[in-house]
Amino acid sequence: MTVLDSIKDSLELDKVDSHLHPEGSFSVEDHPVPTGREEIWRFTPLRRLRGLHDGAPLDGDGVETKAELPAGVTIERIGAADARRGSSGFVPTDRIAARVWNDASTIWAIDVAAEAVLDAPTYLTVTGTEAGVATATHVVLSVGAHARATVVFRFEGSATLADDVEIVVGDGAQLTVVSIDDWADDAVHIGHRHIRVGRDATFKHVDITFGGDLVRNDTTAEYAGPGGEVEMLGLYFADAGQHIEHRLFVDHTAPRTKSHVVYKGALQGDGAHAVWIGNVLIRKVAEGIETYEENRNLILTDGAFADSVPNLEIETGEIEGAGHASATGRFDDEQLFYLRSRGIAEADARRLVVHGFFNDLIRQIDIPELEERLAATVEAELDKNVSQTGESA
Numbered sequence: 001m002t003v004l005d006s007i008k009d010s011l012e013l014d015k016v017d018s019h020l021h022p023e024g025s026f027s028v029e030d031h032p033v034p035t036g037r038e039e040i041w042r043f044t045p046l047r048r049l050r051g052l053h054d055g056a057p058l059d060g061d062g063v064e065t066k067a068e069l070p071a072g073v074t075i076e077r078i079g080a081a082d083a084r085r086g087s088s089g090f091v092p093t094d095r096i097a098a099r100v101w102n103d104a105s106t107i108w109a110i111d112v113a114a115e116a117v118l119d120a121p122t123y124l125t126v127t128g129t130e131a132g133v134a135t136a137t138h139v140v141l142s143v144g145a146h147a148r149a150t151v152v153f154r155f156e157g158s159a160t161l162a163d164d165v166e167i168v169v170g171d172g173a174q175l176t177v178v179s180i181d182d183w184a185d186d187a188v189h190i191g192h193r194h195i196r197v198g199r200d201a202t203f204k205h206v207d208i209t210f211g212g213d214l215v216r217n218d219t220t221a222e223y224a225g226p227g228g229e230v231e232m233l234g235l236y237f238a239d240a241g242q243h244i245e246h247r248l249f250v251d252h253t254a255p256r257t258k259s260h261v262v263y264k265g266a267l268q269g270d271g272a273h274a275v276w277i278g279n280v281l282i283r284k285v286a287e288g289i290e291t292y293e294e295n296r297n298l299i300l301t302d303g304a305f306a307d308s309v310p311n312l313e314i315e316t317g318e319i320e321g322a323g324h325a326s327a328t329g330r331f332d333d334e335q336l337f338y339l340r341s342r343g344i345a346e347a348d349a350r351r352l353v354v355h356g357f358f359n360d361l362i363r364q365i366d367i368p369e370l371e372e373r374l375a376a377t378v379e380a381e382l383d384k385n386v387s388q389t390g391e392s393a
Helices: 003-013 095-103 333-340 346-363 368-389
Strands: 063-068 073-077 106-112 122-143 148-169 174-183 188-197 202-209 214-223 229-238 243-252 258-267 273-282 290-299 305-314 321-329
Touching (some): 095 122, 122 174, 174 188, 174 214, 174 368, 188 202, 188 229, 202 214, 202 243, 214 229, 229 273, 229 346, 229 368, 258 305, 258 346, 290 305, 290 346
Parallel strands (some): 106 122, 122 148, 148 188, 188 214, 214 243, 243 273, 258 290, 273 305, 290 321
Antiparallel strands (some): 063 122, 073 106
């Protein structure tokens, strides 16, 4: 029996009963071309996808990949038949993900040895070189049992990219993955990430999005055994005309598991649009779990808008705790008043509020050079508002 066959059999035995997470299929034909009326596509401007959702060829070579690997990590290009593909339990739930699965010409396998404790992060930098062609890539990241690692994915340059990323966290392992979308203004990126967390393993994902014309990331997580923990942190900054969309699905498939999701975004400029869809499914078997999801949006100027939809689907009452929160608003007048009453100019006060809004998430990355870079990027984004409107942020 092939890996693909075993995944299909597993699906038949335990289908996902979630209205926000359709049944998966590897066949492109099983996923109709979206019209925008579907629940999972209703917020996405399909006309700006450059045909990724329809029939645009995915055989472009519009990105270059560079890896920086510490000892204990290997990377290699693999074929479509390699058994590591599908090892995370990933099954495409939309047409673009299925197209990438079938058409990706570049497939990378990154392996972290069991019990390895890495002394430096692994970096995989994807640089776009051509936005006029559509490119599809697939990455399988496997972390052995009881290993400890940090992996950073950096996306930059101009590209039209659709990708699938599978992540397998072995039993007792600790993995942090940082994804940074810092594209040029003309880039389109549709990303899919699926994580399988082993018994008593810990996974932290930090999702950072600043650049691009349209970026839509779909991140899903499931558990291979009890005791697993998932933490998802997100930070995004949408400018005029930019569409940033994050869709998350945590599937509690084992008892005594935990998940904690916090995403924060700032928006400025006419037509800046952010979408956050959070969904947690607690299955009948998932007794004793804890989960919480939160999304906060800070609107800096007129003409920017955010859609935020948290969801909990609970099939058992035997849980430790479950909750969600969502808020979208402008500056806190009390915070601004407090700062200005102490002699701080209004422009500087507003900057301090924005930095404070993001700072608690930035500090949790625990990679000093990235923390400094992100703080500088937030400052640069605020400067954009000054140049666009002629007014202080």
